[in-house]
Amino acid sequence: MVRLITHNLLACHAKDCNTNNFPLEFKDIQLEIREAEFNSDFLKGFMPKLEWKALVDTARQLGDTSLPLEQPEMVDDGFLKSLHHVLLEIHVEEGSMTCPNCKHVYPILNGIPNMLLAEHEIG
Amino acid sequence: MSRPELQAPPEIYYGDTEAKKYTQNTRNQQIQRDMTYRALELLNLPPDQPAFLLDIGCGSGLSGEILDEEGYLWAGVDIAPSMLEVALEREVEGDLFLHDIGQGFGFRPGSFDGAISISVLQWLLNAETSHPTSSPPHRLHRFFTTLHSAMRNPSRVILQFYPSSDDQIQLITSIAQKAGFGGGIVVDYPNSKKAKKVFLCLLVGGGGSQQQ
Numbered sequence: 001m002v003r004l005i006t007h008n009l010l011a012c013h014a015k016d017c018n019t020n021n022f023p024l025e026f027k028d029i030q031l032e033i034r035e036a037e038f039n040s041d042f043l044k045g046f047m048p049k050l051e052w053k054a055l056v057d058t059a060r061q062l063g064d065t066s067l068p069l070e071q072p073e074m075v076d077d078g079f080l081k082s083l084h085h086v087l088l089e090i091h092v093e094e095g096s097m098t099c100p101n102c103k104h105v106y107p108i109l110n111g112i113p114n115m116l117l118a119e120h121e122i123g
Numbered sequence: 124m125s126r127p128e129l130q131a132p133p134e135i136y137y138g139d140t141e142a143k144k145y146t147q148n149t150r151n152q153q154i155q156r157d158m159t160y161r162a163l164e165l166l167n168l169p170p171d172q173p174a175f176l177l178d179i180g181c182g183s184g185l186s187g188e189i190l191d192e193e194g195y196l197w198a199g200v201d202i203a204p205s206m207l208e209v210a211l212e213r214e215v216e217g218d219l220f221l222h223d224i225g226q227g228f229g230f231r232p233g234s235f236d237g238a239i240s241i242s243v244l245q246w247l248l249n250a251e252t253s254h255p256t257s258s259p260p261h262r263l264h265r266f267f268t269t270l271h272s273a274m275r276n277p278s279r280v281i282l283q284f285y286p287s288s289d290d291q292i293q294l295i296t297s298i299a300q301k302a303g304f305g306g307g308i309v310v311d312y313p314n315s316k317k318a319k320k321v322f323l324c325l326l327v328g329g330g331g332s333q334q335q
């Protein structure tokens with residue numbers, strides 16, 4: 001299972017790949033929607049950690065346009081429900097993630113991204 | 124039988140058969156559960172506050188199940204595909220990654236409110252190839268520096284492991300300190316050869332407001 005909550009935290013960790021290495025770009029993906037328990041306190045606490053533009057852009061790529069372009073200062077229930085769905089209920093099951101900088105491809109099989117680097121890519 | 128980490132690298136040692144055996148063994152399950160609860164206790168998170176945790180070497184999800192039960196959201200990394208497959212079968216809630224922690228993490232600064240690791244660190248003490256980047260100090264250094272940056276300030280990381288000598292504890296602790304962590308070693312049941320458990324308790328920025 002890879003969800004946007006972890007995708008939004010994940011940059012490329014290949015050797016010397018330190019700039020423009022986030023967000024990893026999804027390609028050829030298959031999605032699955034699975035319900036998760038709603039917890040507004042968790043979401044509010046998590047919001048400062050998010051890179052908002054990356055989240056909105058990625059959600060739109062995956063076909064979800066429910067999030068506003070700017071992170072709102074006042075959050076209501078409707079917004080939190082959308083955020084909940086985007087972060088925790090959309091699962092990327094197959095496909096890959098490509099680093100925008102070094103172009104390393106992290107394949108996703110059975111919902112599990114393969115983050116292993118080759119010997120020459122290890123820092 | 125010699126210690127598993129001396130027989131083969133973890134992704135080889137925990138093939139399909141060992142992964143299932145390890146997960147189904149009720150004694151392993153009980154030990155793993157006890158150590159996970161103890162790690163959570165040492166993590167000392169503020170009560171009734173949601174948190175996003177990292178399970179380092181999450182294996183087949185034995186600890187993850189407890190994190191689920193306790194209401195934590197989490198991500199888990201492991202180098203053994205067979206163990207992760209068992210975790211999928213057990214339908215744990217966390218996001219799983221196939222990852223070699225000795226290669227370092229790519230998580231952005233401040234991603235996690237806490238991290239735990241049960242019976243994993245000793246695997247980093249064995250060189251897997253003759254390549255210089257795979258020497259244990261190199262791998263430990265990458266692991267601790269990238270982990271430190273992935274943690275929120277303040278927060279804690281609790282790593283239970285099986286050192287085979289005081290030198291190993293010394294090596295691990297000094298590399299963790301160089302990476303910026305405070306904290307130290309906690310030993311449970313120090314006088315029992317069987318029950319003795321070593322926890323490396325690392326603090327980021329003082330380790331949080333809930334000091335014991």
Ligand SMILES: [Zn+2]
Binds near residue numbers: 013101102103
């Ligand atoms: Zn890269």
